[in-house]
Structure formats: structure tokens, C-alpha cells
Amino acid sequence: MAKYRNSVFYMLMIALFGFIMYWVGNQGKFLEQKNSSDIVTQAVTSEGYFQDFLNSLQHNLEHPLAVLLIQIITIVLVARFFGWIFKKIGQPSVIGEIIAGIALGPSFFGSYFPELSAALFPVESLGNLEFLSQIGLILFMFVVGMELDLKVIKSKANDAIVISHLSIIIPFTLGMVLAYSIFTQFAPPGVEFLSFALFLGIAMSITAFPVLARIVQERDIHKTKLGTVVITAAAADDITAWCILAAVIAIVKAGSFISSLYVIALAIIYVLLMLYMVRPFLKRVADSSSNGKNLTKSLVAIFLITLIISAYATEVIGIHALFGAFMTGAIMPDNMRFRQAFIEKVEDVALTLFLPLFFVYTGLRTEMGLINDAYLWKITGLIILVAVVGKFIGSAFAAKFVGQSWKDSLTIGALMNTRGLMELVVLNIGFDLGVLNGEVFAMMVIMALVTTFMTGPSIDIINKIFKSSDEVIEQVSYKNKFKILFSFANQAKGKKLLLLSNALSKKQINNSSVTALLVAPSDEIFGFEDNYEEEHLDPVIEECQALNQKVNTMFKVSSDVETEIINVANNGDYDLLLVDAGESIFEGTLLGRLLGFTTQIVNPDRILNKVMRKEGLFENTPFNETTHQITLHSKIPTGILIDKNLEKIDTIIIPIFTKDDIFLIEYAQKFIHNNDSQVIIIDVLHQVNHNFMIKELIRSIEQVKPNHISVIDPKDISPEIFSQQDLMVVSIESWKKLIETRSIWLKNIPSVLIFKS
Numbered sequence: 200m201a202k203y204r205n206s207v208f209y210m211l212m213i214a215l216f217g218f219i220m221y222w223v224g225n226q227g228k229f230l231e232q233k234n235s236s237d238i239v240t241q242a243v244t245s246e247g248y249f250q251d252f253l254n255s256l257q258h259n260l261e262h263p264l265a266v267l268l269i270q271i272i273t274i275v276l277v278a279r280f281f282g283w284i285f286k287k288i289g290q291p292s293v294i295g296e297i298i299a300g301i302a303l304g305p306s307f308f309g310s311y312f313p314e315l316s317a318a319l320f321p322v323e324s325l326g327n328l329e330f331l332s333q334i335g336l337i338l339f340m341f342v343v344g345m346e347l348d349l350k351v352i353k354s355k356a357n358d359a360i361v362i363s364h365l366s367i368i369i370p371f372t373l374g375m376v377l378a379y380s381i382f383t384q385f386a387p388p389g390v391e392f393l394s395f396a397l398f399l400g401i402a403m404s405i406t407a408f409p410v411l412a413r414i415v416q417e418r419d420i421h422k423t424k425l426g427t428v429v430i431t432a433a434a435a436d437d438i439t440a441w442c443i444l445a446a447v448i449a450i451v452k453a454g455s456f457i458s459s460l461y462v463i464a465l466a467i468i469y470v471l472l473m474l475y476m477v478r479p480f481l482k483r484v485a486d487s488s489s490n491g492k493n494l495t496k497s498l499v500a501i502f503l504i505t506l507i508i509s510a511y512a513t514e515v516i517g518i519h520a521l522f523g524a525f526m527t528g529a530i531m532p533d534n535m536r537f538r539q540a541f542i543e544k545v546e547d548v549a550l551t552l553f554l555p556l557f558f559v560y561t562g563l564r565t566e567m568g569l570i571n572d573a574y575l576w577k578i579t580g581l582i583i584l585v586a587v588v589g590k591f592i593g594s595a596f597a598a599k600f601v602g603q604s605w606k607d608s609l610t611i612g613a614l615m616n617t618r619g620l621m622e623l624v625v626l627n628i629g630f631d632l633g634v635l636n637g638e639v640f641a642m643m644v645i646m647a648l649v650t651t652f653m654t655g656p657s658i659d660i661i662n663k664i665f666k667s668s669d670e671v672i673e674q675v676s677y678k679n680k681f682k683i684l685f686s687f688a689n690q691a692k693g694k695k696l697l698l699l700s701n702a703l704s705k706k707q708i709n710n711s712s713v714t715a716l717l718v719a720p721s722d723e724i725f726g727f728e729d730n731y732e733e734e735h736l737d738p739v740i741e742e743c744q745a746l747n748q749k750v751n752t753m754f755k756v757s758s759d760v761e762t763e764i765i766n767v768a769n770n771g772d773y774d775l776l777l778v779d780a781g782e783s784i785f786e787g788t789l790l791g792r793l794l795g796f797t798t799q800i801v802n803p804d805r806i807l808n809k810v811m812r813k814e815g816l817f818e819n820t821p822f823n824e825t826t827h828q829i830t831l832h833s834k835i836p837t838g839i840l841i842d843k844n845l846e847k848i849d850t851i852i853i854p855i856f857t858k859d860d861i862f863l864i865e866y867a868q869k870f871i872h873n874n875d876s877q878v879i880i881i882d883v884l885h886q887v888n889h890n891f892m893i894k895e896l897i898r899s900i901e902q903v904k905p906n907h908i909s910v911i912d913p914k915d916i917s918p919e920i921f922s923q924q925d926l927m928v929v930s931i932e933s934w935k936k937l938i939e940t941r942s943i944w945l946k947n948i949p950s951v952l953i954f955k956s
Contacts, residue, residue, distance in 0.1 A: 266324050267331075271556065273319060277303060278555035286759050291414075293619050294651055296555055300562025301644070310568065320563060332560045335553020336624060337510050337524040338545050343408065343437070344528020345538045359431035365597035366432070366615050367404045367439055370589025374403035377585045381578065387636045394451040398629045401444050402643055403589050407619035407651065408437040414614060414654060425607045428598075429614050436615070441525050444625060445518035451632050452517045462517045469512055470526065477505065478530040485532040499544065502531070519628060554620075561623050561644070564630065569638045570645075579642040586646050587653075591616040606665035613657035622647035681707060681869075685777035686716040686764045686829075692779040693717070693739040695842050699777055699952065701748045702848040702874040703866070714751040715739055716767055718760045761828040769834045776833055780826055780841045780953075830931070830955050836862075837955045845926065845950040848874055852924045852949075854881040854941075855893070856933040862956050863928055864896045870928075871900060871907045879924070880910045883933075883941070913941075922947040931955045 259265055278296040285295030302308060309316040320328075378386075378396035386395045411433045415426045449462035484501055506527045513523030531538055570576060595612030599605065626643050629635040635643070683700045687693035693715065704711035717739075719731045732754050743750045757763035768776045830837055851870055853863050870876040880887060880897070887893050887910050900908050921927070927948050929937065934953050937944065 263324065263327065266319075266321065267327050270319065270324065270328060271331075271552070274299075274303070274555045274559045275552065278558060287762075289655060290652060291619065292758065294648060296558045297561070297620075297623065297644075297648060299555070300558035300560070301565050301567065302562065303559050304562035304565055306562075306565060306567035325560070325563065328556055328560050328563075331553060332557035333520070335549055335557055336521055337506070338549035339554060339557075339620075340521045340524040340624075341506050341528040342542050342545055342549060344525040345531050345542055346408075346528075359428055360435055361601050362428065362432040362594060362597045362611060362615075363435035363439060365600075366406070366590060366594035367436060367443070369593030369596075370403035370586065371400040371443075373585050373589040374400035377403075377582065381639075385578075385636065385639050387633055390634055394447075394632075394634050397447040397450060398625075398632075398634045401440065401447050402622065402625050402629070403586050404436075404443070405440055405618050405622050405625055406433050406436045406590070406615050407617050407621040408433045411614050411617050414617065414658075425603075425610060428603070428607075429611045432594075432611070433615065437621075438529070441522055444628070445513070445522045448518050448628065448632070449516075451634060465516045466513075466518050469516060469523075473509065473526050473530055477509075477527075481505065481530065482532045485534065485537055499541075502541065521624065521628075557623070557627075561627060564627075564637075565641050565644050566637055567641055569641055575638065575642075579645055582642050583646045583649050586618075586650055587616060590650070591657075606661060609661045609665075610658055613654055613661060616657075617651050617654040618647045619651040622650075681711040681775075682714070682771075682773045683711070683775045683777065684714045684716055684768055684771060684773040686718065686767075687735075687739070687779060688718075688825075690735050690738040692840075692842070693735065694742045695840060695845050695950075696777045696779065697739060697742055697746065697748065697750070698845065698848065699838070699840065700750075701746050702876065703775075703869045704873055705746070705748060706873045708749070712751065713748060714753060714771075714773070715743075716753045716755070716764065718763050719754070719756045720758070720760050761825045761832075764825075764829055765832045768829075768837075769832075773835055776829070776835055776837045778826055778829055778837065778839055780839045833955070839931075839953045839955070841951040841953065843948075843950045848876055848925050850877045850879075850924045851926045851928055852879045852881065852921065853928045854883050854933060854937060854944075855886055856883050856930075856936050858886050858890045858893065859956075860886070860930050860933055861890070861893050861896065863930060863954065864893060864900075866928060866954070867908065868896070868900050871904050875904075875907070878908045879920070880908065881913055881916065882910050883913050885912075918943060918947050921949065924949045927951045929953055 278299045281295035281299035281302070282292030283295070285298075286292045303316075303320075305316070309320075375396040378392070378399040382392055382395055386392070411429070415430055445466055446459070446463055449466065450459040453459035453462050481502065484498065506524060509523035509527040510520035511523070513526070514520040531541070570579060591612040593612075594615035595608045598608035598611040603611065623644070626635065626640060626647070630640045681704060683704060685693070685696035685700050687696055697713075697715065700713045704713060715736070717732065717736050736752060736754060740750070740752065753767070755763055755767070764776075764778070826839060830839060848870065851867065853860075853867055855863065864880070867876075867878045867880070871878060882888065887897070897908060897910065921944055927950070929951060931953050934951075
């Protein structure tokens with residue numbers, strides 16, 4: 200009876216209070232009669248209950264919050280799709296996201312679907328989008344400031360400062376000359392020439408430091424002298440350009456150079472306070488934290504409040520809130536691990552949610568239709584020419600002057616010419632201040648897209664032209680070798696995959712090769728930790744020495760990790776790719792499966808795979824997304840390790856379901872030959888006894904290594920036999936059948952190596 204007591208009590212309480220609410224509701228109707236004249240009735244209209252429901256639904260859809268939420272959903276999905284397209288063609292995804300903004304704006308969506316565009320982006324809602332995008336930009340500039348390492352700039356400033364400042368002053372000057380030639384035709388009414396010229400000058404001088412840094416990392420030149428010089432020059436360029444921009448904004452807002460001196464004086468006082476009061480305070484706060492990487496909520500609150508106060512101060516002074524955010528990031532404590540931990544906290548929200556809003560907000564105010572005749576397109580071409588000559592040629596000239604080779608000088612010029620997101624920030628400020636009109640704004644957006652887009656191809660052309668004989672790497676023929684490539688994301692998984700590679704090849708020193716591939720995830724806005732390679736690769740190299748295994752190592756940085764791994768595997772003449780299964784977030788719960796299906800809808804890669812029938816419509820995977828894509832697109836045999844504390848590979852069990860599993864016997868042979876492993880074959884559907892090829896292959900193994908391989912019937916095995924093994928080897932098709940027909944075996948299985956042939 201005791202176990203029903205709570206249920207009875209619960210039902211009694213619900214009934215009692217339900218009756219009280221019903222009685223109060225009925226009694227309340229008498230009050231309506233006394234105040235009938237004051238009641239705004241929401242009674243049923245003549246149109247009926249259902250129409251009332253539809254009217255209510257319509258009202259809810261038009262509520263400002265509902266409009267904002269559907270705008271965010273649309274923007275994030277479209278930006279991801281365009282970013283994915285440009286990533287696949289080897290361009291920074293930021294270009295795709297900018298074009299997504301233009302596509303959603305009046306240039307395309309508003310032009311071809313005006314009613315839908317008006318419903319999705321009503322004019323009165325753009326203010327909300329603007330404020331949210333500005334919040335995103337403040338967080339973005341805060342992180343950009345944190346990514347700058349002032350110590351590196353100080354230590355390597357000689358050549359870099361010369362390159363940086365010449366790469367600013369040359370395009371700045373050309374920008375002012377350009378302004379002189381187009382001022383009378385394109386300057387908005389009432390704008391002074393000085394303001395117009397200064398903004399065109401600063402717009403020509405910008406380098407997108409985050410995009411440049413990611414290109415340098417992805418091309419694996421960040422540890423070369425060239426990479427160091429160009430990153431340092433871009434960082435110095437960033438600091439200088441934002442200081443000049445602050446001064447330009449001050450001049451434009453003050454109305455004259457003399458008036459702006461007061462603003463500039465306040466700005467200098469602000470900078471001194473930040474450097475000599477706020478910076479020591481933040482350092483002391485960070486030092487008080489016991490662990491620089493684990494940030495408490497109180498610590499995060501202090502830094503975020505400092506960020507907001509700084510942004511507020513610069514906005515009030517008149518040099519824009521973004522400068523305050525950038526300054527706060529730049530004076531953050533020097534501990535790079537601390538900075539990295541803070542960046543990780545901020546970047547996901549800033550990158551995924553807020554930055555696309557900025558791109559689309561920029562696109563909504565970019566009217567390509569304003570450039571509607573040949574003359575305007577000629578002016579656009581002139582702007583692009585001036586931008587490229589000023590930045591590309593100017594940077595290359597400065598680099599050559601300080602002693603760089605022609606190839607390095609031109610490469611530096613190409614990299615410094617990339618503008619990307621930072622250019623859009625400057626242009627939007629100019630547009631908001633009324634210095635740039637719609638035509639010039641659209642022309643400059645096109646210039647930003649072209650100069651960012653041309654960076655990668657320009658470097659490829661330079662490398663092709665200056666390819667010298669000492670850069671031609673001698674290709675060694677490995678045709679007679681068994682070549683294994685294993686790719687890992689962290690040192691623990693790397694050691695497990697190394698153990699597998701060693702067990703497959705260690706007695707074939709002269710006839711095998713093992714390559715370890717580490718790909719650091721990155722994107723064109725925020726990068727990876729500087730010590731990422733040492734932290735993850737060095738322990739694996741130490742393990743190689745312990746196993747006496749010779750290993751080639753390969754380290755890459757990519758914003759598209761799975762594609763990078765697939766390209767290396769498919770183009771590297773390897774015989775086997777080993778990867779870790781990871782863990783799918785979609786398994787285990789109903790919500791997880793629902794999210795998994797939703798991800799299939801919003802993930803362009805998965806949509807493409809389903810269209811091309813590479814995977815089923817409702818198929819979820821036990822692997823994480825990276826591993827899943829690798830198994831789909833890899834053109835060489837791939838082994839996926841599901842690790843369950845794999846420490847040794849002395850005993851192996853292999854279930855054979857079909858004759859197509861014969862290739863597993865060949866891998867068993869390698870394990871036996873190289874590692875003296877004991878192998879048990881489970882002849883699940885009696886394929887071994889009925890297949891001559893399989894029987895002969897097993898017999899050949901027994902002749903060389905007797906008592907190392909045995910075949911058993913499934914009716915003779917007990918579930919405990921699996922727990923006595925170190926590893927199960929199975930094909931991916933048989934793994935599915937195993938789950939469907941022999942799930943009881945899964946309770947005690949050891950680590951599993953699933954092969955896709």
C-alpha cells in the first residue's frame with residue numbers, strides 16, 4: 200500500500216486544486232457582468248474558432264521576437280551552405296558567407312522574391328539585426344585582439360614593421376588619389392573631401408590578419424622564415440590600421456582636423472589607461488586563478504565587463520566600440536593558454552551565430568543593382584586595380600627592399616592583399632557615418648571579395664613560376680611496400696593506431712612503411728594552439744621509439760579535416776588507412792537520433808551523399824561525422840578502430856559472414872606473421888568450409904605458422920570467448936549483420952577493427 204501512497208496523494212491534490220480553479224473561474228464571470236463596459240473582449244468572432252486560431256498564429260508569426268528567430272535560422276543555414284560550397288572549391292568559407300549575405304539581400308532574394316523578402320526581412324526588424332551583428336563584431340574584434348602576440352611582434356619587428364607600414368602607406372596614398380578622381384561623382388552630399396579620402400585610404404590599406412594567418416597555416420609555411428615575417432607584418436598592420444581608423448573616425452565625427460584633436464587626445468588617454476592601469480589589473484586577476492586554463496564564471500564575468508566598458512568608452516569618445524573591443528583583446532594577459540581558453544569560450548557563439556548576422560546585414564545594405572551601367576563597372580575595376588596595386592605591389596616592393604627573395608616578396612604581397620571580413624567592418628563604419636554612399640559601398644564590397652578570392656590562386660601561380668630544382672622532392676618508389684597511413688586527433692588515439700600499424704608491419708621493415716598524419720582543425724578566422732603539433736605528435740613519436748617502429752610524420756592544418764585526410768589517403772599511394780571511430784553524438788537516445796536526422800538535413804555533405812545514394816535516407820552512423828565522411832570517400836581500404844582499452848594484439852577473433860570477407864584472412868595473415876597473434880575464425884554462415892579460396896588461404900597460413908589460426912563453428916562458442924580476445928576484426932558489412940543477428944556477442948566484445956575494403 201505504501202508504494203501507492205504518493206500516487207493517491209498526487210491525484211487528490213490535483214483533483215482538489217483543479218476543482219478550486221474551476222470554481223474560481225466560474226465565479227469570476229459574475230465580476231465580468233459588473234465591469235462589462237471595461238472588458239476588451241476576446242470572444243469568438245463570427246468567423247469561428249479555427250479562424251481565431253489562425254489569426255492568433257498570424258499574430259505570433261509577426262511578433263518581433265518570432266521574426267528575429269526565423270531570420271537567425273535562415274541566415275545561419277544559408278551562410279553555412281554558401282560557406283560549405285566555397286570551402287569545397289578551396290576558398291575561405293568567409294567569402295561564401297559574405298556572398299550568402301548578398302544573395303539574401305536586395306541584389307537577389309529581394310529582387311526575385313520581393314514579397315517573401317519583405318516578410319522575412321521587414322524594414323522595422325533590421326534594427327534588431329544590426330544590434331545583434333554589432334554584438335557579434337565586438338566579440339569578434341575582442342578575439343582578434345587576443346590572437347595577436349605582442350611579444351612576437353616586438354622580437355621580430357625589424358623587417359616586419361617596414362613591410363607592414365609601407366604596405367599601409369602606399370595603398371593609403373593611392374586610395375586618397377583615387378578619392379580625388381571620383382569625389383565629385385560619388386561622394387555623398389555634404390561630405391568633406393578629407394573624410395571621403397581618408398576612408399578610401401584606410402579601406403585600401405586593410406589586411407585581414409585572421410584570414411591571412413589561416414592561409415599561412417594551411418599552406419604549412421607558418422614555421423618558415425616567410426611565414427614568420429608575413430604573420431608578424433600582418434599583425435603589425437592590424438594594430439596600425441585600427442589606430443589609424445580610430446583617428447579617421449574621430450576626424451569624420453568631429454567635422455574638422457582641429458576639432459578631432461580633442462577626440463584624439465581623449466583616445467590617447469584611453470589607450471594609456473588601458474596599457475598602464477587595466478592591463479596590470481587583468482594580469483593580476485588572471486594570476487590569481489590557480490589554473491590558467493580553467494576559467495571560473497567570476498573570472499569570465501570580470502573580463503567580459505572590462506570588454507563592454509572598454510567598448511562603451513571608445514564609442515562615447517567617438518572612435519567606435521570595435522576599437523575598444525580590439526584593444527581589450529590585445530592587452531589580455533600574455534599567457535597564451537589562458538587566451539586560448541578564453542577564445543574557445545567566445546568564438547563558438549561569435550562565429551556560428553553572430554558573424555553570419557553581420558554578413559547578411561552587410562548584404563542587405565549592398566545593392567548590386569546600383570552598379571547598373573558600364574561606366575560604374577569600369578570604376579569598380581579601377582577600385583580593384585588600385586587596391587591590388589597598392590597592397591600587393593606595395594607589400595612586395597617593401598619585402599624585396601628588406602632583402603626577401605622575389606618569390607617570397609610576391610608571396611608576401613599576395614597574402615597581405617587579402618581583405619575579407621576586416622574590410623567589411625571598415626566599409627560598414629564608413630556607410631554608417633554617411634561617408635560612403637550605396638554605389639561606392641557596393642563597389643568596395645566587390646573589391647573585398649575579389650582581393651580575398653585571388654589570394655590562393657595568386658600564391659599557386661607564384662609557386663608555379665618560381666618552382667626551382669631544389670624544391671622538387673625526389674619521389675621514392677614504394678610499389679613493393681605495404682604502406683599504412685594512420686590519422687589521429689589526439690595522442691591517446693594515435694598510440695592505439697600506432698600499435699595496430701606496428702602489429703601489421705613490424706617484421707617487414709624493408710617492405711613496409713608507416714605514416715602518422717595529424718590534422719589540426721582550423722578555420723579562416725580563428726586558428727589552432729601554437730603547441731598543438733608538439734602536444735599531440737611528440738608523444739606518438741616517443742611511442743614509436745619504444746616500439747622500435749620507424750614512422751614518417753605528417754602535420755597539416757585545415758578547415759576541412761575529413762577532406763584533408765581523404766585527399767592525403769587517396770593521393771598518397773597508400774594501401775591502408777587507419778582511423779579512430781570517434782563517437783557519434785546521435786546514438787543512445789531518442790533525442791540523439793532526432794538530432795542525427797536533423798543534421799542530415801542541414802549538413803550539405805550528407806545531403807549530397809544521399810542524392811548520390813552513397814548512404815540511406817534514414818541511416819545514422821555509430822561513427823562521428825569526420826570518420827563517417829572518411830569511410831564514404833576514401834578510395835583505399837580503411838580500418839576504423841573502436842577502442843576498448845586496446846593494450847596488446849596477441850589474440851584476435853574474426854567473424855566471417857560471407858565469401859567477400861576473404862580479405863580479412865589476408866589481414867589475419869599479416870597479424871600472425873608480424874605479431875605472432877593467435878587468430879580465431881568464426882565461420883558464422885559456413886562460408887569457410889564451402890569456399891575453396893578461403894580454405895586454401897587458411898591452409899597456407901597453417902603451413903607457415905601452425906597453431907596460430909583456428910576455425911570454429913558459431914554453435915561451439917560461448918559469449919565469454921569474446922572477452923578473452925584483444926581485438927575483433929570484421930568487415931563493415933558483416934558488422935551490420937553482427938548487430939542485426941548476433942547482438943548477444945556484442946556484450947563482451949573487445950576492441951573492434953572494422954574494415955571497409
